[in-house]
Amino acid sequence: MVGILGANSVSDSGYEISNSLRSNFEVDNAYLSRTGNSNTGRQKFTYSVWVKRSVLGSDQNFFHGYNSANYFDAMYFTSGDTFFIYGYGGGQRINIATTRKFRDTSAWFHILVQFDTTQGTASNRVKIYVNGVQETSLGSPAYPSQNLQLYWNSVNAQRIGRYPNDNRDNMGGYFAEMHNIDDAVIEPTEFGEFNDNGVWIPKAYEGSYGTDGFYLEFKQTGTSQNSSGIGADTSGNDNHFAVTNFTATDVTTDTPTNNFATMNPLYLRTSGVPVFSEGNTFSDQSSSNTLQFSTILVTQGKWYMEVKVVAVGGLAAVGISDPSIYDNGNPDTKIISYRNNGEKKNLGTASSYGNTFTTGDIIGIAFNADDGEIFFYKNGTAENSGTAAFTGIDTSSGYVIGSIGYSGEASNNYGNPSYTISSGNADANGYGNFEYAVPSGYYSLCTKNLAEFG
Numbered sequence: 001m002v003g004i005l006g007a008n009s010v011s012d013s014g015y016e017i018s019n020s021l022r023s024n025f026e027v028d029n030a031y032l033s034r035t036g037n038s039n040t041g042r043q044k045f046t047y048s049v050w051v052k053r054s055v056l057g058s059d060q061n062f063f064h065g066y067n068s069a070n071y072f073d074a075m076y077f078t079s080g081d082t083f084f085i086y087g088y089g090g091g092q093r094i095n096i097a098t099t100r101k102f103r104d105t106s107a108w109f110h111i112l113v114q115f116d117t118t119q120g121t122a123s124n125r126v127k128i129y130v131n132g133v134q135e136t137s138l139g140s141p142a143y144p145s146q147n148l149q150l151y152w153n154s155v156n157a158q159r160i161g162r163y164p165n166d167n168r169d170n171m172g173g174y175f176a177e178m179h180n181i182d183d184a185v186i187e188p189t190e191f192g193e194f195n196d197n198g199v200w201i202p203k204a205y206e207g208s209y210g211t212d213g214f215y216l217e218f219k220q221t222g223t224s225q226n227s228s229g230i231g232a233d234t235s236g237n238d239n240h241f242a243v244t245n246f247t248a249t250d251v252t253t254d255t256p257t258n259n260f261a262t263m264n265p266l267y268l269r270t271s272g273v274p275v276f277s278e279g280n281t282f283s284d285q286s287s288s289n290t291l292q293f294s295t296i297l298v299t300q301g302k303w304y305m306e307v308k309v310v311a312v313g314g315l316a317a318v319g320i321s322d323p324s325i326y327d328n329g330n331p332d333t334k335i336i337s338y339r340n341n342g343e344k345k346n347l348g349t350a351s352s353y354g355n356t357f358t359t360g361d362i363i364g365i366a367f368n369a370d371d372g373e374i375f376f377y378k379n380g381t382a383e384n385s386g387t388a389a390f391t392g393i394d395t396s397s398g399y400v401i402g403s404i405g406y407s408g409e410a411s412n413n414y415g416n417p418s419y420t421i422s423s424g425n426a427d428a429n430g431y432g433n434f435e436y437a438v439p440s441g442y443y444s445l446c447t448k449n450l451a452e453f454g
Contacts, residue, residue: 015203017050017176017255021218021230021246022279022418023161025055025172030250031162032216032231032241036065040211041153041182047075048112048179048191050202050256053105054280055172056081056265062111062171063180065151066164073151075113076169077102083111083135085126087144087151095142096126098135105265105280106295108176108256110192110200114185117148129188131200153182153212160216160241174279175218176255177202179235182210202256209235216241221248252279254416254446258431261294261305261414261445263402267323274405278418285313285405292412293321293402296445298369299395301453304427304442305402306413306434307363309340313407316340318363320374320399335404336390338363338376344389354383366439369395380436401445415444 023030047063062075073087073094081101087094102109112129119125122143128135144150152158160178163169179191186207195201209215215235222229223243230251231241254260262280272288283292294305307318319337333348344353355378357363364377372393376383383389393399403410411419415432425434432444443449 015257017202017257018253019218020050020052020174020176020252020255021216022174022250022252022254023171023246024250024278025058025060026168026170027277028245029162029167029170030245031170032160032243032246034158034225034231034239034241036154036156036158036212037239038211039149039154041213042149042151043118043147044116044183044185045153045210045213046112046114046179046181046184046186047152048110048177048186048188048205050108050110050176052108052174052254052259053077053102053172054174054262054265054276056103056105058172059169060171060173061159061162061169063152064159064162064164065154066157066159067151069165071151072164082139083128083130085113085128092142093148094126094144096128097139097141098128098130099137099139100130100135103266105262106259108174108259110188110202110256112188112191115150115152116185117144117146117150120146122146132188132192132194153180153210158241172279174252174254175216178214178216179205180209180213180215181207182212184208184210209237211237212239213237214239214241218251221251223247249418249420252416253431253433254279259447260416260432261296261401262416263292263412264295264400267291267293267400278411279416281413281416281418282310282411283403283405283409285408285410288406289315290405291321291402292404292410293323293400294412294414294445296450297323297398297400298367298445299398300369301449302366302368302370302442303401303445304364304366304434304438305415305445306417306436307365307403308411308413308417308419308435309357309359309361309363310409310411312340312358313405315404315406316357316408316410317345317405318365318376318403320365320367320393320401323398323400336374336393337404338383338389344376346390353389354378362435364436364439365401366442367399367401368442369399375439377436377439415446
């Protein structure tokens with residue numbers, strides 16, 4: 001059995017999404033911006049996006065239409081992890097929040113919002129859909145007045161991923177398949193469909209976009225405001241966004257059709273809480289033993305990942321963990337690891353094993369859950385002459401894969417790295433991006449590979 005610690009979106013249709021854009025909360029102050037060129041969609045438009053969260057408990061902007069500090073409309077996650085639409089124009093003009101909480105950092109969600117302020121019935125002027133289903137549980141909504149002119153799809157400033165005029169409220173997570181269709185109300189079924197298992201999956205949108213609409217695929221890596229940049233509009237309208245502080249490593253292959261493992265920010269010890277960033281692939285560790293393990297749990301299959309040691313504190317270790325480790329007192333009693341002093345450790349018992357490692361080293365983990373074996377690599381070379389560090393591991397209850405640390409920093413690469421890869425190596429199925437060759441028969445931890453195990 002293999003599984004994700006939470007809900008998930010996995011495509012089994014013919015449509016594939018190749019890329020997403022990783023937004024690093026308020027660390028990089030990264031965002032996309034443009035000024036609209038028409039006012040054609042100020043009363044009616046549709047906004048559709050897939051999103052995977054990495055930071056919880058703070059305001060985080062999706063899409064902002066901005067005239068001035070007191071005249072704007074915004075869509076964002078709140079500090080209470082609800083989805084919120086708010087408008088202000090000399091006074092409150094929109095206030096609509098879901099009661100649903102978006103707290104699953106392992107999942108991709110599809111959010112679609114329809115606006116049509118020409119409607120006579122107030123509740124028809126704004127509709128929110130999540131994974132194809134309309135949200136009807138809303139906390140005392142205040143809908144826009146009839147025929148209200150919005151600040152989206154207008155000659156006002158447009159921002160994606162940040163508050164318009166301040167370095168705050170940046171998105172922490174991943175965006176994919178961002179569509180904006182002006183002057184039209186489009187149904188969710190034009191962007192997704194339910195598969196045979198009842199899971200909402202993406203499908204290609206084949207309609208038009210209006211004058212000020214756009215389609216962001218995030219396939220490019222340049223930063224210019226044109227068709228070759230990260231903010232390239234591929235709708236045919238050339239409504240490109242300027243790119244601020246995003247880099248090539250922020251364009252990822254973690255998407256709604258191939259969801260990669262990341263570190264799990266909900267899987268922590270209360271006595272040692274790291275600070276995650278870079279879409280939960282980078283960890284700044286605290287002064288106590290901290291845990292950085294995968295959102296995906298495995299009991300079968302052969303899996304490979306790399307951990308880049310960014311800084312060594314009192315301890316750096318990589319390996320696998322029983323998921324019941326949460327706040328059990330001593331994490332060593334649940335972890336099988338290779339440590340920076342060259343030791344290997346099995347559920348609290350240490351013995352000599354291989355080379356020491358330090359800042360700048362990349363440590364590979366090859367976990368054979370089928371046969372209960374684990375191997376470790378230092379900078380592409382197998383430790384202990386390629387002999388398994390441990391055998392006979394009981395995988396019936398499952399393991400998560402990753403690292404632990406004490407006052408250091410680490411980047412966990414499950415195939416979706418936050419740092420530049422100099423060589424580039426995928427697994428045998430063509431998934432993942434690693435510094436060193438993936439051992440034969442091993443695979444990156446993503447849903448396309450998980451699907452082979454049913």
